Amino acid sequence: MGQKVEIYMTQQGTRVVIPATQGENLAREYDFTVIGLDGQPVDMTGTTVVMYVLKGKDVVQVPATIAEDSAKIVLPSGACDVPGEHQCFIQIIKPDVFDLRVDNIILRVIPCDVDGAGEASSEFTLLTQLISEAEQAIENANTAAEEARTTAEETATTVATSTATNIINNQKGQPNGLATLDGNGKLVEKTGLATLAGNGKLSLEEVPSANSMEHCNLGVSEEIPKSSDLNNYTAAGTYRSPTKGTSETLVHSPRNDGGFKLIVTHNQSGNWISQIAVAESKLWIRNRNDSGTWGEWESVFIESSDSSTQATQRNHLGMNKVLWEGTWSSGKITIPNANRYRILLLATKARSSGSSIGTLIVACNYNTWLRGIGGYSTATPTMTHYYFNAQSDSDTSNTFNFIECTAQRNDGTNTTELSVAAIYGVV
Numbered sequence: 001m002g003q004k005v006e007i008y009m010t011q012q013g014t015r016v017v018i019p020a021t022q023g024e025n026l027a028r029e030y031d032f033t034v035i036g037l038d039g040q041p042v043d044m045t046g047t048t049v050v051m052y053v054l055k056g057k058d059v060v061q062v063p064a065t066i067a068e069d070s071a072k073i074v075l076p077s078g079a080c081d082v083p084g085e086h087q088c089f090i091q092i093i094k095p096d097v098f099d100l101r102v103d104n105i106i107l108r109v110i111p112c113d114v115d116g117a118g119e120a121s122s123e124f125t126l127l128t129q130l131i132s133e134a135e136q137a138i139e140n141a142n143t144a145a146e147e148a149r150t151t152a153e154e155t156a157t158t159v160a161t162s163t164a165t166n167i168i169n170n171q172k173g174q175p176n177g178l179a180t181l182d183g184n185g186k187l188v189e190k191t192g193l194a195t196l197a198g199n200g201k202l203s204l205e206e207v208p209s210a211n212s213m214e215h216c217n218l219g220v221s222e223e224i225p226k227s228s229d230l231n232n233y234t235a236a237g238t239y240r241s242p243t244k245g246t247s248e249t250l251v252h253s254p255r256n257d258g259g260f261k262l263i264v265t266h267n268q269s270g271n272w273i274s275q276i277a278v279a280e281s282k283l284w285i286r287n288r289n290d291s292g293t294w295g296e297w298e299s300v301f302i303e304s305s306d307s308s309t310q311a312t313q314r315n316h317l318g319m320n321k322v323l324w325e326g327t328w329s330s331g332k333i334t335i336p337n338a339n340r341y342r343i344l345l346l347a348t349k350a351r352s353s354g355s356s357i358g359t360l361i362v363a364c365n366y367n368t369w370l371r372g373i374g375g376y377s378t379a380t381p382t383m384t385h386y387y388f389n390a391q392s393d394s395d396t397s398n399t400f401n402f403i404e405c406t407a408q409r410n411d412g413t414n415t416t417e418l419s420v421a422a423i424y425g426v427v
Helices: 122-155 158-171 307-314
Strands: 002-008 016-020 029-035 048-055 058-063 065-067 071-076 086-093 097-110 237-241 260-266 273-279 282-288 298-300 321-328 332-334 343-350 361-366 369-377 385-392 399-409 415-425
Touching: 002 016, 029 086, 029 298, 048 071, 058 273, 071 122, 071 399, 321 332, 343 385, 343 399, 385 415
Parallel strands: 002 029, 016 097
Antiparallel strands: 029 071, 048 058, 048 086, 065 071, 086 097, 237 260, 260 273, 273 282, 282 298, 298 321, 321 415, 332 399, 343 361, 343 415, 361 369, 369 385, 385 399, 399 415
16 A cells, blocks of 8 residues: 655645555555755665654654665554644654755544444454353363263273263363363463452552553653653653653753653664654654764754744744753853854843843854844834854854844944843754
8 A cells, every 4th residue: 555755845835645544554655755956856875764743742753664765654553543634744864964854744644433333343253252162161171070070980980980080180270262270170260460469459560660561551651760861761662751850850851941751762673762852842852873872852943832833833843943042141152063054043032131032133153153133123113133243162163152142222222231042053
């Protein structure tokens, strides 16, 4: 059940819809080909390709298999369990060459709740049949044992006694359909996966963990203890940091200002691991390669609470990345991956009051300088200008020394000293 899908990088605003049906598992296969700006298919040889399906606050990661200029993706049940239209994007990574994000893909899952139908399925019919056969086998065994005893007592012959003994012994302690007979030829009672103590409670060792490989994880996440190192979370499953108090103690955490949900997944051999952190409208992603080295957390820029604004931002997930957040008004900071960008956006706030500024500064990263301007005009007109200046240690360094950031009105009535609150990589 395959379908070829071509995605054009020159048509970012055009939606590509791929269909599926609720409840399907490994039934839909799509061969994706990305047509580059030169009109030719992007060569995917030597790349790692993953499709992310956004379902509310949950993210389903679907790895692809590569064949030259196409990526084959087979949808698992986790991507098709909720009907509706789900935003998707495909990430294509070629180490040390490029990291390409292709967005505006819609997975349309058609409702089909046949699993919830009231009519009995073949599984229940089979179970009923097996139970009936087991009951009949038990009845036959007990009848045979009783007849053997009666025959042995009535005939009192060696042959009859031997026959009865053999029949009984063959049934004792042996499986019989779905049932087992004890030493007295009676049905052995079973209590399931765990036994209850005298107080009606399970012991701790009988309770499986939320991510136990022997039990189904129904979306219950395992709590991350304080001071844990997230580099050690390599087992596939879902975890959670419940509060800011926990997050700020964690090592290699994507955030320290609130709780988050952590999803860990990996390829079949377990040597390439991905971690996805989700909180409110924020999304962080990082990977560990087959040599055991973790990459930096990358934050997808989805900040607005307005649905129409969020839709626009989701269409440009590959461009607006949160590189740094904090308060910077003096000294040096390191901006991860800043040297990969030539254009950056700076969010600022007033140093004295801490109030956020509603205008972003557009900054250019050129040689060792990171300099930018911004501004707006009122109807009066009164114009306000924003200026920023910083310098790095070298033209390849991600460490920058703060020089100045200020706002000034053209009428000279107000000059405000600013601090940088966040830095976003654009292109």
